[in-house]
């Protein structure tokens with residue numbers, strides 16, 4: 001990608017395009033090198049233009065939401081991170097709610113609860129964007145973001161805008177099959193009415209339980225692994241004797257073994273080392289293969305930790 005790429009994309013979009021943005025500043029792990037470009041389409045038309053350009057030039061890209069479920073390579077991402085923060089519409093028609101994918105999930109939840117709409121209270125405190133939550137089918141305490149979903153809007157890689165009914169998406173545990181490879185732009189929900197005061201009591205209880213169980217003092221990206229059927233990843237890792245194990249500046253949390261924490265200055269390779277160790281030990285001892293819930297960015301085609309550095313020919317943007 002030459003230095004002209006940024007200028008070409010900037011000319012195409014009304015939204016912002018930044019060069020050499022450190023992804024450690026945009027991920028909850030606080031880990032990761034620079035993305036070559038960060039493009040923030042202003043609206044659907046912008047996004048269409050950007051997608052067409054990326055396809056035409058065969059440029060690598062990924063969608064960056066709140067960065068709460070990502071482990072980014074120390075060498076960064078040699079392509080374009082697409083951020084849909086500008087897709088932040090929100091409208092209410094009684095129990096029907098239409099929302100943009102760029103909304104901060106927890107703010108969206110609070111707004112719904114304030115209007116006496118039930119259904120999202122158990123997801124209180126999950127970091128990230130609404131788009132990221134839909135893509136991950138985020139969930140907690142027996143609820144999932146897809147529970148009260150009516151339809152999802154997205155743009156596919158061919159530039160086609162689609163509105164998919166909930167059943168068409170094929171949601172399952174931390175999975176949203178048909179929207180995996182799309183840009184999710186928004187969604188419509190229909191929430192049952194509830195008592196505002198009771199909903200906020202449930203929210204406070206959920207937030208307290210999260211604080212109690214999770215190592216909130218450290219940067220993390222939540223659970224590293226999906227829950228294997230019939231087990232808890234954290235319990236298996238603990239039973240394998242790995243709770244509290246340190247590698248470099250990363251640690252398997254002494255509070256919750258399903259979470260890796262950044263002790264300050266951790267590298268992606270430290271986290272990956274712990275991930276590999278946990279997988280190996282759990283597989284050896286219990287015959288269970290742990291599946292990653294977190295997503296790896298910038299490791300494609302390389303041994304993780306040895307990714308190609310981002311070339312130094314794009315002047316950096318300071319924020």
Ligand SMILES: Cc1cc2nc3c(=O)[nH]c(=O)nc-3n(C[C@H](O)[C@H](O)[C@H](O)COP(=O)(O)OP(=O)(O)OC[C@H]3O[C@@H](n4cnc5c(N)ncnc54)[C@H](O)[C@@H]3O)c2cc1C
Pocket residue numbers: 028062063064065066067068069070084101102125126127128129130131132133134135136137138139140182183184185214220221222223295
């Ligand atoms: C402290 C902490 C606690 C957590 N607790 C929970 C929990 O209880 N339950 C749970 O499910 N998760 C939990 N998580 C993980 C994380 O919050 C969720 O996975 C969240 O939904 C990720 O959203 P995001 O916007 O940050 O997505 P990102 O991390 O930015 O991206 C995640 C994936 O979604 C894709 N993506 C993001 N936005 C879009 C979009 N608009 N269109 C298409 N693809 C998109 C990305 O490309 C990537 O593949 C926790 C994380 C932390 C840090």
